[in-house]
Amino acid sequence: MTDFINALVVLSNFILVPALTYGSQLALGALGVTLVYGVLRFSNFAHGEMMAFGTMITIFGTWGLQALGVSIAPLPTALLALPLGIVGAVALSLFLDKTVYKYHRQRKASPVIFLIVSIGLMFFIGGLVRFIIGPGDQIFFDGTRFIFSARDFKRSTGLDEGLALKMTQAVTIITAIIVVAAMFWFLNKTRTGKSMRAFSDNENLALLSGINPDRVVMITWILVGALATIAGTLYGLDKSFKPFSFMQLLLPIFAAAIVGGVGNPLGAIAGGYVIAFSEIAVTFAYKKVVTYLGPDSFQPDSLVQLLGTDYKIAVSFIILVIVLIVRPTGIFSGKTL
């Protein structure tokens, strides 16, 4: 029996908790991609870099607060600086929409042109971020590291295996829940949210009923900027901030959005967790688990790993391919925004 519980603890410690955290980050990212898709109707490749930009502003805010001696320990100071990052990302999004996207929107350019434009912006923002903060690693986490560590857990339960919960993991999951709840409340209950959904559902009909398209677009960019900053900051707190890694996040985020059905917020969240769980479960070495669950004195020689950790990115790709073959409209097809 203890063997069984030990195995469960190993699984929770190395799969459940990390995947919930990573899944929340992906879900928030995919939510942003899906919003742009639903309202503006293109795949926004610049989203990853927008996350990096918002996070960068948050980092500057964090440093500023730290210099002033402001602290909300045990929580990380970055949470306090988050609004500043959001304002920065929203400002940049609105600025880029006005200077770049608006022109193509007025000419009713095809979605592919928007996609290429967003790639141009991806490089522009990427260059801007690297230019301002540099390409290196930035650690901006402070506050308490663990809510409870593996050693505490072992001591209080008497098990052989430990389960740790990092502060960043708890913060990520709780923030994600709050943000998602607020998001759904906004989309379903407020007048503005409803007008956004109407616009996404049928643009012409929405225009006929007097919805101001410019306002809808503006609100979309505000939401997208905020989501990008929150997702990026949570990811940066949990891992570390490195401009390069946000480009790498692009594929899992797109995969999450497509798995759930592009344009569908609920799907984006489900997709984020699907991708995160598969990625971590497939690349996890099950040696310890098998040792606990198998008969006594049985120990596998290999790591019992389905796929090397280097191929993490392949997992999101394979899921993407399977979804495209089996159900190209995603799991929650048929309903957008």
Place this chain on the structure above:
Amino acid sequence: MNQTFFNQYRTPILYSVMALLLVIVGVGQGWSVAFTILNLCLISAIMSLGVNMQWGYAGLFNVGVMGFAALGGLAAVLVSMPPVEEARAAGGQGVLVGLLILIATIFVSIVAWKQFGAKSKKTGYWMLFIIIAAGYALMRLFFLPSVEAIEGVNPSVTGYLGGLGLPIILSWPVGMLFAAGAAYVIGKVALGLRSDYLAIATLGISEIVLYFIKNEEWLTRGVKNVNGLPRPVPYEVDLQQAAWFQQLAADWGMELAEASSLFVKVCYAGLFIAVIAILMYLSETALKSPWGRMMRAIRDNEVAAAAMGKDVVKRHLTIFVIGSAVIGLAGAMLTTLDGQFTPVGYQPLRFTFLIWVMVIIGGSGNNWGAVLGGFFIWFFWIEAEPIGLWLVDTLTSFMEPTHWLRLHLMDSAAHMRLMTVGIVLLIALRYAPEGLIPERTARKH
């Protein structure tokens, strides 16, 4: 009057400007530099021809140019490097058995799908899942020990299977085949769905190809690189010892070392020009043929073309495979020119998006434009760094040499490239979406 003259002779004028730029570099920085730039311009031009086929003829957006180019580079290694006998003895059989199991798994899956999937999708999926899982487990059983054995053979020098030891020129068509195979699989999955799915799928495949090349050391030596690939042209050392070449160098009035390196570059340029001439002939002929008109008709109005009885998805698949094959060819040529295979060198900015800028600036849909774009953009990409540094230096010359802003700007010059590519792309899309040499249509307006 001037305007019409320029428009009428746009192509020759712009090509002359490009030639003039290369000559200026030749006189100013030396002919060796000029030919190095020219060779890379030629390869870039071939890549941009490939992208132009996909984007310009058919409107397909491929974000995975890098992956297809890397597959071409892989072909160069696998075809030309001498085989490592020890490694083959150590693990060749196991790898072979593993590959056979892989092929058998795919074959059995297809048969099983046709048998069961047609009747009930659910049974079909379960059958597929079981077959693939079993095949994968069985394959790893044979694969992993052999891979370890191969990588253990003299790891600092070899540690991989080596190639076939054939002339490297043969790798060019092989590179086309590799890229075409990958493109076929991706095209089968992603074409016929929404247009951005192809973009995301190609982005994924190119990342995976790169991870594969970096990690599968038994095949590619991974990040340890493969150096000293054989050449299709003579080596400098041999040239310097040949009597006829010493005579030639004396006639030119050049140093022997300088002359030999220049000669090698000219040989490469000759080869590349031959390839580009053949490609240009074929693609121009294809574009003017009924097939080319059909492709453009599909691009301009898919619904109308489908209504006329054209199979849009199949035609898209064809052109996607052909375009990717051309990119694979360029990738193999690039690795041949470099003489080494460095997986870390494949960066999306340089291998995917720069090529995109070439096509868009050059003129999508026009082969001459795509080639010119390849030349222009590569030229400025190479010369941008000295120009950028000079610019920063001049602009900040009034500051103290150790001023923080000046130092920061000097350090960040490299990131400016990223930004510049983005801005150039945005400006081109907005102000000159037709490019330098716009597509020719039978009638304007």
